[in-house]
Amino acid sequence: MDRQILDASLIANEVIDSWKKKGEKGLICKLDIEKAYDSVDWQFLMRVMQKMGFGVKWREWIWSCISTAKFSVLINGEPVGFFTSSKGLRQGDPLSPYLFIMGMEVLSALIRRAVEGGCISGCRIQRGRGQTVNISHLLFADDAIVFCEAKRDDMTFLSWILCWFEAASGLRINLAKSEIIPVGEVEEILEMTVELGCKVGQLPSTYLGLPLGAPNKxxxxxxxxxxxxxxxxxxxxxxxxxxxxxxxx
CATH class of the missing domain: 1.20.5 (Single alpha-helices involved in coiled-coils or other helix-helix interfaces)
Structure with a gap:
């Protein structure tokens, strides 16, 4: 809560600077979620809300809000017929951003567990007085970015996580628009992109509309x-x- 779009951009650039200063190799996985609001599974959201501690009454209210909406098609400027939907969240509905963030929290939890289990490395940056913090991913609305060491095993496990998340939530990563950006001279970068199924990017790039990995001057x-x-x-x-x-x- 209360996060600003600039915070995520600053943290991402801090990770890149940390890798460069230590002479380490890393991978930045920029993930694009395909038709984010349109494909969210409703049953998945109900299970997430239950795990988060929402009571039955709350879940019934939310279910009523998302499942009773009806849609119409304009033909020659006139609405013709009404039909219901079986998944997805409505654009412009004030509830939709909050429900979508709840769904994305599951992806965040999967990545955190992978880091705790040593399956994805992330990047350790200095926090002052000898303290370090491990940055493994950043999520802002439907923009996702994952930081990994330049290891093929990290890419393999990340691809599994994305498959599990898609199966549970209905949210699919658009690999055609996603990319892996190497930091440093990363060998076998093409093999790693094939493992995930996306393309190779390069620095400097952009993240949330702001420069990513650009020289300071x-x-x-x-x-x-x-x-x-x-x-x-x-x-x-x-x-x-x-x-x-x-x-x-």
């Missing part, structure tokens, strides 16, 4: 961020001008 990597901000400012300016004209008239 590389100004050009911020061009995309600057362009998006200029576009948003121009849009806000047009909106305020139009409102001012309405008030003046």
């Amino acid at each position: 590389a100004v050009c990597v911020w061009d995309g961020v600057e362009e998006r901000m200029r576009w948003k400012l121009a849009l806000w300016k047009r909106q305020y001008i139009s409102k001012a004209e309405e008030l003046h008239s």
Whole structure:
């Protein structure tokens, strides 16, 4: 709770800096979830809520909210017929983000258990006064990123986790849009990407719309961020001008 989008980007860059300073090799797995809201299994959400301690009444309320919605198709601008759905969460529903995060917490728990069992390594970074913290993954809404050592076994176990998660939740990782980014000179990187089934990326990249793994003094990597901000400012300016004209008239 209360996490900001900048926090995840800063932590991801801290992991990369730690690997580079120690001269270690690592892998960054950027995972894209396919049709995130549309494929969530309702029964899966009910089981997750039960494990989290939600009572029967709460679960019944949530089930009523997600299962009684009806949809219609526009034909020539007119709604024709109504039909129900058997899975998925509605875009724009204020409950949907919270329910989706509950589902993603299962993926987080699977990765944590894999790290505790020594199946996925993560990255240890200094926290001050000799203390270290192991960063294995970051989840922000439907954006997921996993940090592993450059080992084929890590990739194999991660692929198993993703298969288990898909079978339980209905949420599928779009491997065509996912990528593995090597940090340092990683041998057999192509074999590792085949193990997971995605493509090879490279640094610098982007994460949550912000630069990832870019040199500190590389100004050009911020061009995309600057362009998006200029576009948003121009849009806000047009909106305020139009409102001012309405008030003046």
